[in-house]
Amino acid sequence: MGLVGETVDSIKSIQIRQLLTQAISLGMIVTSALIIWKALICVTGSDSPVVVVLSESMEPGFQRGDILFLHMSKDPIRAGEIVVFNIDGRDIPIVHRVIMVHERENTGEVDVLTKGDNNPEDDRLLYAKGQLWLNRHHIMGRAVGFLSYVGWVTIIMTEKPIIKYILIGTLGLLVISSKD
């Protein structure tokens, strides 16, 4: 009874004002993270300015768990560039290198073929059925820089969602129980 009574007392002693202040600071942190993310999307011109490398198809250059910084400009797509693209019907973007470019005379439209450095064959097997080339609208960005190992956090949280819940749960508990 004593333990329960103490817990009830401590809950009652949380002032409404303090709770609101904490909620607002939490909201501010989340909102500023969102602002930074959207600003990055704007500046880099790509829907997804940072991606995590998930497969070994670009080894030894890009290992699983590296993150890539993307940039999309109106510059024409040229052979050798490392591009990130989406295949219709699949939601995971692929990061491979362009090995063939055919650019139309007048319209500037372009047919592109890609291949992973570590793959024996080009990507036609990965494209949608009957698709032989990629076009500009498939491409989300060019890789311009990279950092190793940072992406492992995302990979672990996606492949073992339990860790995500544990993390959020602990953070929530910390927020509630801290006294400032």
Next chain:
Amino acid sequence: MHSFGYRANALLTFSVTALAFICAIASLSDNFSNQNPSAEIQILNINRFKKQSYENDEVSLTLDISADLESLFTWNTKQVFAFVAAEYETPKNSLNQVSLWDAIIPDKEHAKFRIQTSNKYRFIDQGHNLRGKEFNLTLHWHVMPKTGKMFADKIVMPGYSLPDAYK
């Protein structure tokens, strides 16, 4: 103020900031390196030049590629990806680039090389425009750093051409 939580938080923030700073500096240092790579490509032989059954021209050739890319390697270089592409113009397409051969150069010791090889990837046109076509062979290189910004450049070697008739 001195609880474990605060200290751990401060330590973590500081170390992440310091790491990010070091990565940025490492990347910047690449801008100061002097680079003067050189290369030469000869076409040894046109092996096959035909029209595929579904109407696109295809060429198979043997190349003699020699290059010295040692100056591209800095302390922040993880590997250099080099490839040779044929570039040409056709009535329908203002630019065609077809990669013929590529290699990953992992370190400075392997950066000066000479090889004779047939094209690794098929040289197929969109159409049948290749008879008598003049084209450039370019050697491109992409430097992939240990961290930071990647950069790329190329050497263009003009003046190659294909035979006027299928073979």
